[in-house]
Amino acid sequence: MTSYQLEIFEQIPGSYELRLVAPDGAVKTRSVPRAVVDDLVETVDRYYTEHAIAPRVFGSTQLQDIGTRLAGFIDGDNGWLTPLLSPPGTTVRIVAGQRLRHLPWELLFDNGSFPAVDDRAALLTVRTRGTRQVHTDSPLPSNRPLRVLFMATSPEGVEPVLNYEAEEAAILAATARTGTALVVEESGTLEGLRFLFRDYGAGYFDVLHLSGHATVGADGEPVLLLENEFGGLHLATADQLVQAMAGHWPRLVFVSACLSASASTDDAPLSLGERLVDAGAPAVLGWALPVGDSAAIEFAAELYRNLADGQPIDAAVVAARRHLHRQKSPAWHLLRVYADDTPLDAMVTPLHTTGRAQLRIRHADQQFLDPRTMVSRVAARNRFVGRRRVIQRCLRTLRRPDSQALVLHGMGGLGKSSLASRLLERMPTHQHAVWYGRVDMSKFRELTDKVAFPTLTKHIEAMTLLSQDVVPLSVRLRYLLDANGPLGDLPCLFVFDDFEDGNLEQQDNGPVLSAAMAEILPALLGAIRDTGSTSRVIITSRYRFPAPTGSGLTVESLESLTDVEQVKKLANLPNLRPGSPLDQRIRVRAIQAAAGNPRLLDWLDLIVADATTEPDELLTAIEATADRFREEILAEKLLGSQPPELRRMLAKVNVVELPVPASTVTAMHDHPSADRHIERAVQLGLLEEGVDHDTRRPRYHVSNVLRPLIRPLLTDDEYVEACAAAAQSLYHLWVVEPTNREY
Structure with a gap:
């Protein structure tokens, strides 16, 4: 796109000077009375604000009126606007004081249309910091797929909860043809962002995409609503974000958050976008006013589709804005661009450029195939929703130096395997080796077929090591994972999926490792520990089992979906x-x-997809399916084999339709073996165990999936007694002693 620069500054009291610099360096100047500027600013302040109606209405005549006045301001009596609207399109870099820089130049309206979304000759306005010349050498595009670092933030208690999973999925879908290396920072923290940029090194990422909420404080300072270590709210200033980046700026930063490009037309503090450009970011995108989740997702998908295709940054922004306008989204004009003097050119080459590097990623869900149907048994990356706090805890566990293994535990159908797949996606620097069901030494040796070794020599060395049966397995695995061994510089995630199927044996005290797994798992965990390897083990299991002696094994129990997670799931x-x-x-x-x-x-x-079935028949089918599900997860069989008092405990806990602390469980289940009953029910996946966000202590819940099996275990009087005991316990925790409450 052709590039002009428009400079507006107060020349003398009562008069502003406009200076238009053409691509060939030719300069035009003219003066404008201050009264004209004051009147224009006053109109914008009245009709284009966070609380105004006009910006929320597609086709608003008030916005057209503002756009007409902005166009007239630039055009003047000398027709300055005409050359800016010539094909194939123009980028106008605006250098102005704050009063004029934050006017909605995207709304320029001329001859019955908005040039910003014109199909023939679009006009992109860019707010440029400083008065430097724009005609600098352009960085050459990299001959490879686009690289994006995506970080969504969703602090506890902040509403509305954004559909960041849908945004990630939309970007991946939009760039599927050309491929995009999308790395996700899952913690939503400044520290996580700092470490990722440090680990990948300067210049690796093309784009940083921050998705979440932002606001402007009472002092006018812009802040991002990030997360702390435990998922709580952390108000991050622009200066803190700059410190976290430590100068590792990519070519483009997209802060997809409401008000991330907001600043008033008076002398209030600079917008977040301006702060980041001043700190070294070449270009920043942000939203001037509140924007809806769906519009932000639509814009992001179209933006990255064009960037991944090898389009220049300015052309990609224009294409995404046009897309919103065609969708009749009232948010089409809210996106603003801030930049320094770096040309807004392409960051990567088109797909079929000679010698272009290929994106070699095997999607994690394709490694969880049903051995009979060879169809993936887990949610694909673009279908996974929820489990944010669980994922954050799991990733912290897997990255701890004293950890060797993570067990994902819970009732059947809660998504343990899908969560394992998600964790593999979130650790792209690790190789993956996934086993399903029973694993003996013969199957474990398939490790060498599951890992992509860097050389044939390393592959042969690994096969030779694992085949030396005369040497103890623990010794062989230490050599395999040693710094000088075949996997020394190739960290792996070893996944044992559906572990309860053939790897556990039932004994009086509960499940224990089978004979084959009792040899494999302790040897593998010990080798990881003794060599200091960054490889890790992930196990999905319906049942808990004793950890091998001396191992760093952490259990993460899954709960049923929360209401917010279920809403996201239903949308898919x-x-x-x-x-x-x-x-x-x-x-x-x-x-x-x-x-x-x-x-x-x-x-x-x-x-329920069968439209030919009568409603009453569908209701019957729903109940039959729920019954079949209970049979498949072995709930009925497991319940029947448990002591009557344990089953009655589950029935009592089920009267409360939210997770409760252990003290409430024991208040309802006044029994000498209550603690043992809780431990046993959790071990078998009949009682869901989660972590309370505030206290970080265990909380317990019985899924309503089991209700038809356990409700008949209580008489009506016992049901009422359980409700009363729960109410009394929770009242004591929440009201009488709120400062010391467990929950």
């Missing part, structure tokens, strides 16, 4: 999603029957 289901043509009575009953279990939701979504 064609029949149970909001707004589907399905009979609402059927939809509500199916959602209730699933009780927050992801797999059961998937099953029921398929069941």
Whole structure:
């Protein structure tokens, strides 16, 4: 796109000077009375604010009026606007004082249309910091796919909860043809951002994409709503973000958050976008006013589609803005561009450029294949939702130097395997070796087929090591993972999926490792520990089991989906999603029957898809499917084999439809073996154990999936007694002693 520069500054009291610099360096100047500027600023301050109606209405005549006045201001009596609207399009870099820099130049309106979204000759306005010349040499595009660092933030208690999973999925889908290396920073913290840029090194990423909430404080300072170590709210200033980046700026920073490009037209502090450019970011995108989740996602998808195709930054922004306008989104004009004098050229080459590097990524979900159907058994990357706090805790565990293994534990259907797949996606520097079900030494040796060794020599060395049966397995694995061994500089994630299927044996005190696994797992964990390897083990299991002696094994128990997570999950289901043509009575009953279990939701979504079935028959099918699900997860069999008092405890806990602390469980279940009953029920996955965000102590919940099996275990009087005991315990925790509460 052709580039002009428009400079506006106060020449003398009562008069402003406009200076237009053409691409060939030719300069035009003219003066404008201060009264004209004051009147223009006053109009914008009245109709283009966070609380005004006009910016929220597509096709607002008030916005057209503002745009007409802005166009007239630039055009003057000398027709300055005409050369700016010539094909194939123009970038106008605006250098001005704050009063004029923050006017909505994107709304320029001329001859019945907005040049910013014109199909023939679009006009992109860029707010440039300083008065440096724009005609500098352009960095050459890299001959490879686009690299994006994506960080979403979702602090506890901040509403609304944004659909950051959908944004990530939309970007991946939009760039599927050309490929994009999308690395996700999952913690949402400044520290996590700092470490990722440090680990990958300066110049690795092309784009930093920050997604979340932002606001402007009472002092006018812009802040990002990031997370602290435990997912709580951390208000991060622009200066703190700059410190975290430590000068490792990519070519483009997109702060996709409301008000991230907001600043008033008076002498208030600079916007977040301006602060980042002043600190060294070549170009920053942000939103001037509040923007809806769907509009932000649509814009991001179209932006990255064009960037990944090898389009220049300015052309990609224009294309994304046009896309929103065609969708009749009222947010089309809210995106602002801040930049220094670096040309807004392409960052990568087009797909079929000679010698272009290929993106070699095997998606993690394709490593969790059903051995019979060879179809993935887990949620694909673009279908996974929720589990944010769980993922954050798991990643911290896997990255701790004293940790060797992570066990994902819980009832069948809660998404343990999908979570394991997600963790593999979030650790792209590690190789993956996934086993399903029973693993003996013969299957374990398949490790060498699952890992991509850097050389054939390393591959042969690993095969030779594992085949030396006369040498203890623990010794062989130490040589394998040693710094000088075949996997010394090739960290791996070893995943044992559906571990309970053939790797555990039931004994009186609960499940224990089978004979084959009792040799493999301790040897593998010991080798990781003794060599200091960054390789790790991930196990998914319905049942808990004793950890091998001396191992750093952490258990993360999964709970049913929260209400927010379930809303996101339902949005991905064609029949149970909001707004589907399905009979609402059927939809509500199916959602209730699933009780927050992801797999059961998937099953029921398929069941209700039959439009030829009568509603009453569908309701019957829903109940039958829920019964079959309970049989598949062995809930009925497990319950039947437990002591009557343990089953009654589950029935009592189930009267409370939210997770409760251990003290409330024991208050309802006044029994000498209450602690043992809790431990046993958790071990078998019958009692969900989670972590309370505030106290970071265990909390317990019985899924409503089990309700038909356990509700009959209580008489009506016992049900009332359990409710009363729960109410009394929670009242004491929440009201009487709120400062010392567990929950």
